[in-house]
Amino acid sequence: MALRLDLHVHSQSHGRTYITAENLRSALQRGKLHGVAITNFFDMSHALWLKKNITDFIILAGQEIWTKGGHIIGLGTRKVIEDFHDTEETIKEIHAQGGIAIAPHPYLFLGIGDKVYSAPVDAVESYNGIIGPYIIPNLRAKYAAKKRKLPQTASTDTMDSGYIGHSFTEVAADNEAQILPAICSGRMRLHKRSLPLPLSFIMKNLLYFKNIAPYSLHAMPCLICGSSMAVRPLKKKLACSACGMEQRSRILCSNGHYLCKPCIMEKTKKLLTPAPTERSKLRTPAPAESSKLHTLAPTGRGQGEGE
Ligand SMILES: [Zn+2]
Ligand SMILES: [Zn+2]
Ligand SMILES: [Zn+2]
Structure with missing residues (x-):
């Protein structure tokens, strides 16, 4: 079978x-x-x-x-x-x-x-x-x-x-x-079948629209502003918005923020130790798996290039 x-x-x-x-x-x-x-x-x-x-x-x-x-x-x-x-x-x-x-x-x-x-x-x-x-x-x-x-x-x-x-x-x-x-x-x-490119994807990646909200297909909010991350066709030299280190990358947020890998890790580590109340919110998905949790607005606190 x-x-x-x-x-x-x-x-x-x-x-x-x-x-x-x-x-x-x-x-x-x-x-x-x-x-x-x-x-x-x-x-x-x-x-x-x-x-x-x-x-x-x-x-x-x-x-x-x-x-x-x-x-x-x-x-x-x-x-x-x-x-x-x-x-x-x-x-x-x-x-x-x-x-x-x-x-x-x-x-x-x-x-x-x-x-x-x-x-x-x-x-x-x-x-x-x-x-x-x-x-x-x-x-x-x-x-x-x-x-x-x-x-x-x-x-x-x-x-x-x-x-x-x-x-x-x-x-x-x-x-x-x-x-x-x-x-x-x-x-x-x-x-193998690829997932479709949502309209927001085309808007932020090819037409360079700003302030695009992360899409639910695969939410990747920017760690700095919460907007969706974007992928550019070509790699470009970008300066990390946190430490200034320059790297070549094609991934940045739709508002232009870029974080280098060490800074992404650093910022994400901080997300892993939220205040106790936030932690319990994070950790009680099961019984609270109601429409209430489901309709919470995105926190915009996620790591940019994750997932
Ligand atoms: Zn940003
Ligand atoms: Zn992954
Ligand atoms: Zn994944």
Whole structure:
């Protein structure tokens, strides 16, 4: 039997619930999927809560972790893994928890880049639906996976339940227990379909409109002003708005703010230690997973190039 799974979905981000249990269940039904992996940043409570409360589909709990080298996904982990440690160390911790490590979108956003050639990951996400329209980053990921003979996965990386399963991985497994071993041995077939470019994407990236709000497909608010991050066609020399360091990049906010990687990490670290009340808001997704949480305005406090 083959299980159809979207292996990279964010149900919450920046303290906001984007995908409720109800949303998720109807998305899985609509997309004729057997399940998803919920890989939120910084917190596993919503993933574990969804897993407990949705029993008619497979919910793999995991975490997308910011390592010093870039993003790594741990699937099948049981408790939160601390961010901002060495990539290798983080992968070791994922394995110690009985999980597997996947390198998501190595060549865009905060992926691990060329570290994908050496990091002890179990698989490479060679097709990420969000970056599908850019083509090249996914092709580079695929090339690296082939070179290393590593298994490849396809997923959406979406926060919008309407796009769950737009791209997905078909895993040769009969039940949930067989999924991770099957991924590690490459018994998979990839279904690749890119997520559409929203109008706001074209407005901010190609027409250079300002003050564009982050879109729900994959919210990436600027850490400075809360506007959506934009990707320019060509790399340009940009000065970090926090420390002034100059770097060449194509990612900046629609109002022109740019942060270098160390400053993004620094600012995000601060977000990880919110005041106790904010923390409880962040950590009580499950029972409070009501429309109230869902309609909270974006806090605009998220990391710019994340996810
Ligand atoms: Zn900004
Ligand atoms: Zn990511
Ligand atoms: Zn992600």
